[in-house]
Each structure stands twice: as C-alpha cells, then as structure tokens.
Amino acid sequence: MGDKKVLIITYYWPPAGGPGVQRWLKFVEYLPDFGIKPIVYHPKNPNYPITDNSLLDELPTDLTTIKTPIKEPYGLAKLISRKHTKTISSGLIPDKKKQTFLEKIMLFVRGNFFIPDARKNWVRPSVDFLSDYIATHNIETIITTGPPHSLHLIGLKLKEKLSVNWLADFRDPWTTIGYHKSLKLLKSSKLKHEKLELDVLNNADRILVTSNHTKNEFQSKTKTPISVITNGYDTNSIMINEKDKAFTISHIGSLLSNRNPKILWEVFSELITENEVFKQNFRLNLVGVVSDVIINSIKFYGLEDYTKLVGYVSHNEAIRYQKKSQLLLLIEIDSEDTKAIIPGKLFEYMISETPILAIGPRDSDVEQIITSTNSGSYFRYTDKSELKKQVLYYFEAYLEGNLKSNPIGLQKYSRKALTKTLSELLM
Known part of the structure; x- marks a missing residue:
C-alpha cells in the first residue's frame, strides 16, 4: 500500500510572502514522514500583496502541485487606484477617520459585492476542475485553508458533489475577525457571511483552528468535531555572529x-x-x-530618531532580525475579537533566544502561551507602570550582559510535532 493521498486547497503558496503561507508549507514538508502524500492546489496567477522568492527554496522537490487561473477584481481596481488597492488587498484597512471617499467606496464594494471575499470567482472553476482530478486520482480527503474563506466554499461544494472527507482549516476566525467590522457590510451581507460560515462549519467532517478561543467560538455554532493545531516553529540554520550592540527592540510583521x-x-x-x-x-x-x-505616533512621541523603518524583508532576513535583537515586540489590538489571534511569528520568537515583550487583550491565547513557556512578559493596555518597570528590568539585564530568554516546553510547538498531530486526524 502506498501513502494516503490528501489534497490541500490553498490560496497562499510560495512565492507568496507573509505568515499565511508558512503553516501549510511546513505541514506539506513533514506529512510524508507520517505516511501521507500531500497534493497542493493553488491559483496560477494570484494577486499576492507581498512575495518572498526565498520560500520557493523550501518547497519539497517531489511535491505534486496543481493550479488553475484565478480572476481577481484587484486587477480592475488597480486601474482606478494602485495605491489604495495594494493597501486594502494587504489587509491594511485605513483608519476610519482618515479614509478617503475612494477608500470608503472600495471597502463597501469589497464587503458587499465580494462575499465572502475577492476570491469568490475561483470557487466554481475550481470545483469543476477538482471534481475530475479527485475522481481520477482516487483522493478520499481534502483540506481547505482560509482566509480567504471562499476556499472553504470549494470544499463545501466538493463535499456535496463527491462525499469526500473534508477538513476545513481556519487560520483566522471568519465573521468575528476585527477587520470584518471595517467592511461597511449591509445587514443582508452580514447575514450572508454568517450563513456561509455556518454551512462550512456544519458540513465539514472536521474543523481545524489555531487557537482555543476560536475553538470555543465555533463550538457554540456547530457540533462538528474541532481540533486545535496551533502554528509553530521550524528549526533553521540561520546563524548570527552576535547580538546588536545597542538595546534594539524589534517588531517583525505588519x-x-x-x-x-x-x-x-x-x-x-x-x-x-x-x-x-x-x-x-x-x-x-x-x-x-x-x-x-x-509612523505619526512614533513622531508624536519623539521616537523618530531612534526608529528604523526596515520595511518588508524575506523570511530568512526576518529571522536574523529576531536573533540579533535584544527584545522582540508582539502587539495585538485590545479587543475581544483578537483574543483568538496567535500570530505565527510568536513561535519563531520563542526559539530566537530573545525575550518577548507583548501587549494585548486580557486572557488571550497569546498570554497563556507566553506565560506557560516562560518566553517573555505580557501586558494589557492599562499596565503602563508595570510595562515601564519591565522595560527597565530588561534594559538593566542588557547592560549587565545577561539579557536572554529561558523558555520551557517548546517541543510541542515544533512543526514536526504539530504535523504528527495532523497526520493522526487524517489516517
């Protein structure tokens, strides 16, 4: 008997940059170690807001990938405004008070005409193409990963048509994610999102989520079994000669x-x-x-001369910054909606031998992980005096030459251990 075949349906795939691509890139790398042959389906001509060609080097040489063209509205929108399109497609929704008339229109159109998202036009051609592919190659299990959550609609339709075993992987929540409220949704659009979300939750054979908060949210909506498989870290061979001489505090990511x-x-x-x-x-x-x-806040607080705006760098370069820094910042919005968000970079931070200074909402999944692994300190937005004391404590340790992190219990967050957990659900 050969390896069990599993079809993974994803939008983000190398050379896409950013955290969205890392999760399944690593699962795909390690699944063969557990007797599973992954086949990856992704778009042929996607509109990735950021690209990282170095990730192409991480693709397994014997991996089977299949792809079909995708029609995305961003190409048309770029004719109107390249800058605004790039901003909105990157997830950088402009501040409500400072949105231009054009940005307001684009957000309204994005929220109400493209449900669940701007990749919805890829659903039907993908279902047609994959129906034949799945039947021809005797594939019994498919996995869809979102956002974009329109990819779960591909899974929904394939499930209806072929009765395949279907796992829906939510890297982020759907209707409760923070930016959802910025999309200027009409009541009818909001209801449509909620209906589609329920259709996916109730028809998948299993739901995968990245945090306990998302699991709890979905458990109140469906009886479908839900498994938490967080993001994680991978070993890397990136070496640095020494830490920065300065007391460098770095934030990696948007x-x-x-x-x-x-x-x-x-x-x-x-x-x-x-x-x-x-x-x-x-x-x-x-x-x-x-x-x-x-940037304006940095200027307002007189920090401009101390701040380096590095911009987007490759994944490997980001790891170098993590290792060279004296402290790493992890910032989350102070909101109920963000308690479920665990940024992928948290796990890379944890193995960088650099302490984490995190700020976010009370009782978040991030707080629980940082505390249980002893990988840094976590503060709420009301803890100013404690935060100041902690920064000073770290600074004094830096002056004495003994500022380092001493994490515990990280092994369960390794990509290989997490893939083993996934493989057990697939067998």
Whole structure:
C-alpha cells in the first residue's frame, strides 16, 4: 500500500510572502514522514500583496502541485487606484477617520459585492476542475485553508458533489475577525457571511483552528468535531555572529493602524527623557509594513530618531532580525475579537533566544502561551507602570550582559510535532 493521498486547497503558496503561507508549507514538508502524500492546489496567477522568492527554496522537490487561473477584481481596481488597492488587498484597512471617499467606496464594494471575499470567482472553476482530478486520482480527503474563506466554499461544494472527507482549516476566525467590522457590510451581507460560515462549519467532517478561543467560538455554532493545531516553529540554520550592540527592540510583521500601542511609545519616550544611558542605547526596528498612523505616533512621541523603518524583508532576513535583537515586540489590538489571534511569528520568537515583550487583550491565547513557556512578559493596555518597570528590568539585564530568554516546553510547538498531530486526524 502506498501513502494516503490528501489534497490541500490553498490560496497562499510560495512565492507568496507573509505568515499565511508558512503553516501549510511546513505541514506539506513533514506529512510524508507520517505516511501521507500531500497534493497542493493553488491559483496560477494570484494577486499576492507581498512575495518572498526565498520560500520557493523550501518547497519539497517531489511535491505534486496543481493550479488553475484565478480572476481577481484587484486587477480592475488597480486601474482606478494602485495605491489604495495594494493597501486594502494587504489587509491594511485605513483608519476610519482618515479614509478617503475612494477608500470608503472600495471597502463597501469589497464587503458587499465580494462575499465572502475577492476570491469568490475561483470557487466554481475550481470545483469543476477538482471534481475530475479527485475522481481520477482516487483522493478520499481534502483540506481547505482560509482566509480567504471562499476556499472553504470549494470544499463545501466538493463535499456535496463527491462525499469526500473534508477538513476545513481556519487560520483566522471568519465573521468575528476585527477587520470584518471595517467592511461597511449591509445587514443582508452580514447575514450572508454568517450563513456561509455556518454551512462550512456544519458540513465539514472536521474543523481545524489555531487557537482555543476560536475553538470555543465555533463550538457554540456547530457540533462538528474541532481540533486545535496551533502554528509553530521550524528549526533553521540561520546563524548570527552576535547580538546588536545597542538595546534594539524589534517588531517583525505588519503594524496596522488599529494596532498602535501608544502606551509603549509613551514608556519609551519617558525613559529616553529620564535615563541618559537608555537614551544612548535605545533603538527601535519596525520590520514589515507599517501604517502611516503608527509612523505619526512614533513622531508624536519623539521616537523618530531612534526608529528604523526596515520595511518588508524575506523570511530568512526576518529571522536574523529576531536573533540579533535584544527584545522582540508582539502587539495585538485590545479587543475581544483578537483574543483568538496567535500570530505565527510568536513561535519563531520563542526559539530566537530573545525575550518577548507583548501587549494585548486580557486572557488571550497569546498570554497563556507566553506565560506557560516562560518566553517573555505580557501586558494589557492599562499596565503602563508595570510595562515601564519591565522595560527597565530588561534594559538593566542588557547592560549587565545577561539579557536572554529561558523558555520551557517548546517541543510541542515544533512543526514536526504539530504535523504528527495532523497526520493522526487524517489516517
């Protein structure tokens, strides 16, 4: 008997950059170790807001991939406004108070004419193509991963048509994710999203989620079995000669308008004013896409001269920044909706031998992971004095030459261990 074949239906695939691609790239790498042969279906000509060609080198050489063309509205929208299109397709929804008339129209159209999202036109051709492929290649199990959640509609229709075993993987929630409220949804559109979400939850054979909060949310909506398989870390061979000489604090990844930790900028600003040694050593790296709202806040708090806007870098380069920094920032929006969000970078942060300084909502999954693994410290947006004390504590440890993290219990978050858990659900 050969390996069991599993078809993975994804939108994000190398050379797509960003965290969305990492989860299944790593599952695909390790599934053959557990007797499972993955076949990946992805679009032929997608509109990726960011690309990282270095990820192409991580693709298994014997991997079977299949692809079909996709028609996306962003090409047409670019004729109207390239800048606004790139912003919105990247998930950088402009600050509500500062949205231009054109941005408001684009968000309204995106929210109400493209349900569940702008990739909806790929559903029907994909179902037609994959129906034949699945029958011809005797595939019994399919996995859809979203966002974009329109990919779950491909799974829904294939399930109806072929009765395949179907796992729906939610890397993020659907109707409760923060940006959903920014899409200017009409009541009828909101109801349509909720109906589609329920159709997927109730018809999949199993739901995969990345956090306990999402599991709890979905359990209140469906009786379908739900498994939590978080994102994780992979071993890497990236070496650095030494840490930065300066007291470098780095944030890796996008910093969106509503993820603006003014409390932290205030703490840095006060320490620069009060402590000459801190002022001489402090540096802030923002690695990734940064919104204008954040940049303006940095200027407002007098941090401009201490801040380096690095911009988007390759995954390998991002790991170098993690390892060279003295502290790593993890910032989440202070909202009920974000308690379920566990950024993929958290797990890479945890193995970087660099302590994490995190700010987010009370009782989030991120807080539980950081606390249980002893990989850093976590604060709420009301904890200014405690946050300031902690930054000063880290700074003093840096001056003494003994600032490092001492994490525990990380092994269960390794990509290989997580793939083993997935493989057990597939057998």
